[in-house]
Amino acid sequence: MHETLLAHPALAGHRRPKIHIVDHATSHAAAAFYCSGFSSAAIVTADGQGDGIATTIARGAGTTITNLASLGITESLGFFYLALTNHLGFELGEEGKVMGLAARAHPAPAPPAFTLTGSGYRANIDIEDSGGDVATFRATVAAWRRWLESNFGPPVPVSYSMDWLRGRIRTTIELDDHHAKVAAAGQAELERVMLHLVRLAVEQTGERRLVLGGGVALNCTANGVIERSGLVDELYVFPASGDAGTGLGAALAVAAAHGERPAGMIDQAGLGPAFSDADIGDLLRQLDLSAVRSDDIATKVVHLLDAGKVVGWFQGRMEIGPRALGHRSILADPRRRVSHTRVNDIKGREQWRPLAPSLRATDGHRYVQTSGSAPFMLTASPVVDEMRAVIPAVVHTDGSCRPQFVTAERNAPFAALLDRFDATCGVPVVLNTSFNLAGEPIVCTPYDAVRTFFSSTMDALVIGSFVVSK
Ligand SMILES: [Fe+2]
Structure with missing residues (x-):
């Protein structure tokens, strides 16, 4: 395999790089263990x-x-x-x-x-x-x-x-x-x-x-x-x-x-590309879209969610992995049962499929029975009984949910949004699903986001410091 790679025309005229072959299962194990921050652990x-x-x-x-x-x-x-x-x-x-x-x-x-x-x-x-x-x-x-x-x-x-x-x-x-x-x-x-x-x-x-x-x-x-x-x-x-x-x-x-590994736990998934407000503003002008710029984007979004709107939320670096974690997300009000139906309709998902909550980490255990810190929506846990009626749009048929606990250290704009939603609506929780339509990958660039927004019945797109409406 070395020789096949080294013979690739793209490497012609270049110094032959040293290639290491890591087997597939070891790659999985290494991603899991070295990103965990644990000094030692069992691996499956x-x-x-x-x-x-x-x-x-x-x-x-x-x-x-x-x-x-x-x-x-x-x-x-x-x-x-x-x-x-x-x-x-x-x-x-x-x-x-x-x-x-x-x-x-x-x-x-x-x-x-x-x-x-x-x-x-x-x-x-x-x-x-x-x-x-x-x-x-x-x-x-x-x-x-x-x-x-x-x-x-x-x-x-x-x-x-x-x-x-x-x-x-x-x-x-x-x-x-x-x-x-x-x-x-x-x-x-x-x-x-x-x-x-x-x-x-x-x-x-x-x-x-x-x-x-x-x-x-x-x-x-x-x-x-x-x-x-x-x-x-x-x-x-x-x-x-x-x-x-x-x-x-x-x-x-x-x-x-070579004796190196990440210093601590990788507990936030925003490791992908990011785009500046200048880049986003240029694109919106090129596309001749009317957008409102705001220094308090959280308040704007809370008003939209509180009014029952479904919002595309595009902030900072894209997530690694299949879960949207407040960087490339579609958001809605979890208190309204209809948010579940509406978001599944917008995304072209089957209506029986669940949608997940993102919660302020300090309130996470008030809503969800879990011993974990739930940074990535990768563990399903029971919703606390008396909270099921409070956030019905994000509770699955069996009473479970797949939570993300949000901290300002992991994602500051998203944490600010949850703070503001709590202050206005009394619930530090939003419905959060990936920013894509059925059969498509999660949006990466501002152009992807605009195209997906206008291909759907989403109500508003919040991208960097801009709010785009239809
Ligand atoms: Fe695999």
Whole structure:
């Protein structure tokens, strides 16, 4: 692989750089452990697969990660969940929808998908020896789909239609209670295996702090179960724990090999590009858009939210990872149940999917039962009973939410907005979802934000110090 990279025409005439190869699972583990700030911790990674590995247990200490166990593609938890996702009519990348669906029902009865063992677990499927990672991936997903069909009946039928702008699009999937129960059964199996892995990791490392990496670590419901299990004292999940974080993880692994690592915990996700008011003002002028500039943007937004408006909020550096955390967000009033319906409509999301709250950190535990500091919306936790009626738009069917606790240190403009919302409306909470429409990535640039705003029925766009209305 070195030689292939070094022969690339882009490097012609340049000094040949030194290339380090970091395997996929180590990249996940390194992103999770070195960003946690923990001096030592148990590490569990789980994803589809990379370099033939799907699940690992490891220990991190200082600038060293020691692998303790690895499981291959046929045991992949990510591919089990992908097959479940396909069975329910969704595609790769829509696993989060299945997680949301699972919270709506009790699990359908089924035999265990996995057998837990003293050293790990094993998948209860027969996979023919296929040779090669891609063939094994396909055989594994196909075996799980057969398993799902034999236990839960036929998969959800999916049809497609042609859209003049987007080409081939999937028609709405009709899901009923049975499908929610199937989702819940798969989710319960994932949680059972993840808890077992955490138990093993704690036993094998003697650590009471845990970091999770790999795409499965984006399963907020499983993370919440782990957090509440009592197996560990502290849990850290890196915000880009999917493959988007492996580049950073690989760089951190090489830095660690040279004795360096981040000084403390990475507890805010604003690591991407930022744009100045001058840049934003130039763009708005070029596009001939009327915008109001304000030195007190928080007050303007609070008035809009209090009036039931849905606001695009674009401030500072873009977030790393799939969650919007007050840098590229769509915001609404959590006190109005209709905010949930309206925001899901605006984004083209299914109405059964939950929306999450961002809360002032000092009030977080008044609203949400969690022992964590919830910096990244990666752990689902119960909403305090008497608060469920106060913020109904951000409480899921099962009474849970996926909170972000906001501090001025992590995100000053967003914290100021929550302060002002509390002062005016009596609630230090806003509904916060990612600034994108269905099937599109989160906006990065001011131009992306303007284009998305005018492609939707959002009411206002607050971008830097400017308020753009329709
Ligand atoms: Fe991965």
